[in-house]
Amino acid sequence: MKLISWLAVGAVMLSAAAPSLLRAQGKPLTVTGVRGITFGVVFPGVPRVITRTDPANSGQFDIKGPNRSQVLLAFILPLTMTSPAGAQMPLAFGSSDAGYSQSQAIGSQVGFDPKQPFTATLSNNGRGSVFVGATANPAPGQQAGVYTATITLTVTILP
């Protein structure tokens, strides 16, 4: 009976401790698409470059998670943009077209290749931002229209 009591007490202590442990380590991870890449008006035959430091037109994701945790950033990048009529326009990402900012400031990024997974560390309050630029390459005879493509960022907390 005494043994049973001790075990019960231990279980209660552990069950009380476990949620707080999770709170400290496991603040929920959220990724938010803040802003898309906006090429605006594009003329056939004239490449249009959006840099990751463009405050109005670059893409931006915000990340929240456990404080100071290491995260793996991995993009799914489209090769083309598509018009409603089905026309396609090449879209290119350079080796430094993505940037990570622990302070979430567009002016203080560490550049990285969006085609490769990148390891980053969230800030002391568990935040970070990813910025992304790209180049649209319309052909000289590119069909007129509004072209779109989807860029996905997957974030994984590393153990």
Add this chain to the structure above:
Amino acid sequence: MRTISKLPLAVLALVVSGATAARAQTNNASILATANVQTPINVLGAQPLGFGNVFPGVNKTVGPDDLTNAGRFDVTGQGTAPVTLSFGLPASLSAGGPTLGIGNFQAIRSDDNAQLVGAAFFSPGASNAATFGAAGTMFVWVGARVTPAVNQAAGLYTGTITLTVVY
């Protein structure tokens, strides 16, 4: 005894599930890339530059305002968009072997095909700035002067004038 053995299992399950939740956090989000592609440029050679009959030793000029004989290109693209016109101009016309000098090229561009709307005179060259009319049309006429020698061989002389238009 059955109670005792169940409690550690419950505790273990709680700890393991908590540790797993802490390790395996993954999330993702998507954004759009958007671009508004404008109308592509199309250039059509609509009318040749025709000098008609030319006599040896007598220069002949066709002005760009000669709607019948000046060479004409019809260009379409995005309304009001700025473009660059680049001309490839021959230094002479050829009749197989003999050549006939040509030069003093002049040009007019206009939003309409009668030189009534937005018409502007210019000297055609490697790089001429221009702007499409609101309707996305541009008409370009080219005139020139041929300078036949006194002993110019008779025959039909031709040359090629090229216009390239880019945004």
